[in-house]
Amino acid sequence: MSTATLDVHEVPTGSRVNYLNAQYGVKSWLLTTDHKRIALLYLFSITLMFFVGGTFAVLMRLHLIEPQGALVQPETYNKLFTMHGVIMVFFFLVPSIPATLGNFLVPMMIGARDLAFPRLNLLSWYIYIIGAIFTLYAVISGGVDTGWTFYTPYSSSFSHTSVIPTALGVFITGFSSILTGLNFVVTIHKMRAPGLTWFRLPLFIWAIYATSIIFILGTPVIAITLFLLGLERLLHIGIFDPAIGGDPILFQHLFWFYSHPAVYIMILPGMGVMSELITCFSRKRIFGYSFVAFSSLSIAVISFLVWGHHMFVTGQSIYAGLTFSVLSFMVAIPSAVKVFNWTATLYKGSISYDAPMLYALGFIGLFTMGGLTGFFLASLATDVHLNGTYFIVAHFHYIMVGGAVMAYLGGIHFWWPKITGRLYPDGWARFAALVIFVGFNLTFFPQFMLGYLGMPRRYAVYPSEFQVLNVMSSAGASILGIGYLIPLIYLTWSMRYGPTAGPNPWGAKGLEWTTPSPPPTENFEEIPVVTEDAYDYAHSTVTRG
């Protein structure tokens, strides 16, 4: 065992030049324009942010073990949930799959040597880092307590915390999303390999394309909104605060016009990953390719028209409520179509239970729960009761953690051998998937019940009848936290000690698997010519290796 490990360690990966060993030194990383290296820069940064945000979550759950609060003062608790939300949404979930897997895979999947604008791509990462520095500065300088939603007039006229640095961080990092989206759209339009028509593209590309459209169209709105918030807070120009002539509800319209589509920025790429995983581990063509592809686009379009469902109880007109309710039901249909098609893809397949597939199955289950509980909130009569309670918290964590994070981890496990050229211990990976699934449900399922019972969210202390369910949730959170640490450990371990991976360890289709692992800097020695549809497992022999 130890000698085997030693062997692997001593033999350099294939002894050939790849993107990882082509150049050495900090400068070669910080000035790289290679999309694969930039993907790794993002991977490192967002992993850091994930664990910062996760630490806040663990502290919150610990605090809530007791009704009167076990750990911190209410002011501190308010800062914890705010920083958790800001960091997880803007600095982890939004960039997660697009900026890491998307950056790595878009050129490789379409047979290109890099993105259309490699230097712009590096600039996106620097903008992200500058935004992150501002926000982390806000954490260190005392934190911010407005909630990640920055609702006015609390955020503009009342909060005494670091609102401006936080908002500035979010404002700045938005430009990184816009540039990344632009880069992907141009690349997907202009740089596909010969023969790779739109309907031969892997569905991951369709999902990233739909996400990029939201990046480009939606992100400027949050930038404008936060800019206006800054104007009001610094210069007291009355925009949102009624005391100086503004309208606080206007802020919510603007905020959710971006932030609802942003939910789909977080989940669409995950859906793209799912299509890749399900096909590979069942060795089947995706069932209903065009339905899955177009459902991504219709989600992207409809997602811009449902923002008002966050505001059913603000006193908006009944008729506006009805309109937003019907549109919110509509956006559920394409998601349901995807779930049915993934399930049907398994039919008569050859299904293996490798770790990425377990994450994928976890995704389907949790995403289905998350989506269906959305019906409770799209339904006006029940939303009135559930809005602003723990039901909301549970619902969106099922989508964003159960869905998006599961898909992200599934994707990381799937392409890890390609990215690093190393294999990770499969047993540990499956074990971690199980721990995460159990921990997740234990954390968030009780929150549905808490919400229905009427416990409002963002409460630092709570009536004691809610304690049992809160303790269950906190217990789940500690399991979930351990579940996330396990992959961090074995994936880091595998980078140095994992067995060397061949070009295609899963026997997967797709251009990225035709290259050596890790790929050379230029990706393909010769630009491939594509002659077959995506996921055409039936017409070729598959071999793992």
Add this chain to the structure above:
Amino acid sequence: MIGLAKFGSTFLSSVIQAPQLRPEAASSIAEGVDHLYFVLTFITLFFTIAIFSTIFFFMVKYRRRAENEVPPDTEENLPLELAWTIIPTLICAGLFLWASSLYFENSRPPSASTEIFVIGKQWMWHIQHPEGVREINELHVPEGVPVKLTMTSEDVIHDFYIPAFRVKKDVVPGRYSSLWFQATKAGTYHLFCAQYCGADHAEMLGWVYVMSPADYETWLASGTPSETMEKTGEKIFNKLGCSSCHQPDGTGRGPSLVGDYGKEEDLKSGEKRLVDEAFIRQAIINPNSVVLKNYPPIMPTFRGQINEEQVLQLIAYVKSLASEERNSNGK
């Protein structure tokens, strides 16, 4: 379809009896909301279990038996695609219609409602009954009588939430929002602030006491002897000098307010506006935005000079002027 769903929900609600799973239901709308909730729960469980067991079945039945196994292609199936697009669409349409009609019903207060006023303020609830009784973080209401709350905030956005009644509405500074309920069960229920409002958001709690109408009358009468809201309003009206311009006979520099409430007024801008609570508030806080057609824009703003509670008292006074006129017409 809705009938079937209702049957299902009644069945489910009889199954779900454990007290920890269902919040107390103490208003006229709570049962209806819960029925919808149970049907939604049933749909969620049904589809989650259906999808999961299908996947589980496929995983076992079609597990990989040989490393180089390659299964044949499955034909695309348009009828199946249409079926699983159209059926969920129909389910969604049914849910939408049910939920929306329920919401529509629940949003309209019956015309003869008792009115109570609520002001949210970091971090407490001020409540005032028209009879003049004031409460803090407590709301006493009679059972079986529709109660309409007119609410506003002194500072940030709050949200008035009574889980046992299944009602909730944001309390927004600078405007009035309203909420109504009819309590059906005497008892004591939680009142929560459900919109994050700063440091002590979680302490912005209160209790709702539902009493029999007779008990409620006794409670009102035994409350601190105080004048009615309109009486206080009249005092403020005179103290601020409103009466010097708004003379009852219309000879002042401003319009007479007698009989003004509930009327439509022509504005200088050409707009027609109904004189309601929101209009009167706007006229006091930002008078130049609602100058009447035949009057000069000379009224000063009272922003910052009076608080939301006093504005509500002034409104109560202006409203009482309307009913006095109606009374005198009746005589």
